[in-house]
Amino acid sequence: MSRQKTDEEIIGRIKNGNSELYGVIVKKYQSLLMRYVRRVTNQAEEEVEDIVQEVFIKGYENVQSFDQTKKFSSWIYRIAHNLCIDFFRKKTPITSVIEDGEELFESGEKLIEELTIEKEKRKEILRAVEKLELKYREVVLLYYFEEKSYEEISDILHINTSNVGVLLLRAREKLKKLI
Amino acid sequence: MKKNIQKEILDKIKRGELKMKPRWQFEVKEKGKKGVALGTLILAAIAITTVIFFVREYEPWTLWELGEVGKQIVIEDFPYWWFLAGATMVVGSTAVIKNVGDNYKRSARDIWTMTIITTVVITTLVWLIWGLF
Numbered sequence: 001m002s003r004q005k006t007d008e009e010i011i012g013r014i015k016n017g018n019s020e021l022y023g024v025i026v027k028k029y030q031s032l033l034m035r036y037v038r039r040v041t042n043q044a045e046e047e048v049e050d051i052v053q054e055v056f057i058k059g060y061e062n063v064q065s066f067d068q069t070k071k072f073s074s075w076i077y078r079i080a081h082n083l084c085i086d087f088f089r090k091k092t093p094i095t096s097v098i099e100d101g102e103e104l105f106e107s108g109e110k111l112i113e114e115l116t117i118e119k120e121k122r123k124e125i126l127r128a129v130e131k132l133e134l135k136y137r138e139v140v141l142l143y144y145f146e147e148k149s150y151e152e153i154s155d156i157l158h159i160n161t162s163n164v165g166v167l168l169l170r171a172r173e174k175l176k177k178l179i
Numbered sequence: 180m181k182k183n184i185q186k187e188i189l190d191k192i193k194r195g196e197l198k199m200k201p202r203w204q205f206e207v208k209e210k211g212k213k214g215v216a217l218g219t220l221i222l223a224a225i226a227i228t229t230v231i232f233f234v235r236e237y238e239p240w241t242l243w244e245l246g247e248v249g250k251q252i253v254i255e256d257f258p259y260w261w262f263l264a265g266a267t268m269v270v271g272s273t274a275v276i277k278n279v280g281d282n283y284k285r286s287a288r289d290i291w292t293m294t295i296i297t298t299v300v301i302t303t304l305v306w307l308i309w310g311l312f
Binding site for chain 1: 181182184185187188189191192197198199200201202204205283284285286
């Protein structure tokens with residue numbers, strides 16, 4: 001029985017010239033990155049698609065710099081993070097496009113528990129997360145909604161793990177005040 | 180209309196519009212950062228050596244005891260620019276080192292300790308090389 005290849009193994013083959021396999025990576029990460037970029041930027045679908053396409057373009061161009069001993073998902077999320085920052089440098093948007101909180105909370109139950117609020121207040125949390133400063137919003141989205149570990153968030157945001165904890169703590173306090 | 184990102188990316192690769200950057204570019208960039216950080220620390224060490232040399236040669240505390248004239252000599256001759264350049268280069272080098280490899284995982288205190296120890300070691304070497312001891 002053949003073992004399913006890890007992302008890192010696939011990337012290793014892409015680095016050795018098997019470019020077609022990049023399609024597998026795009027397919028796997030497209031929806032994850034669309035969700036993440038949408039939540040971070042609060043932009044309309046077309047804008048989000050453009051950013052995600054740029055993520056994959058940058059990912060392919062820079063694939064030789066990827067260290068296969070590390071997690072590929074953290075590496076590609078790092079590119080998405082950088083492009084979101086670039087996006088905010090060019091534009092000053094933040095007009096909410098999220099109308100329904102259900103999709104966001106498919107993976108955000110942990111936040112509801114930690115904030116000890118009723119499930120009916122989901123939409124309020126959603127609005128509060130949107131109002132957070134970018135550095136807090138990203139760390140909340142990565143930890144509670146993308147379910148990344150402290151170590152992975154550290155690799156994505158390039159901050160040390162204790163800073164991740166500090167940012168999360170402050171973000172939770174801010175959320176409690178906002179709700 | 181929804182974009183087919185996967186198809187667009189693969190088409191770009193096939194047409195040769197999207198290419199991987201060669202590995203050496205990244206290696207040069209990473210080594211370049213380390214080189215810049217080390218070079219800046221060497222320059223900082225030279226600047227610090229100049230300040231220490233001034234202090235040793237002028238012995239400002241003895242001049243200070245001479246009253247107004249002595250104080251004026253110290254204030255006018257002190258190598259402010261060297262002092263400022265040394266401090267700026269240590270800070271600049273620390274900022275570069277923080278962005279090298281996995282150093283973002285280290286705390287600010289660890290990075291500063293590393294930079295200061297390296298500066299002290301390089302300064303000592305500069306003193307040894309120039310025979311200032």
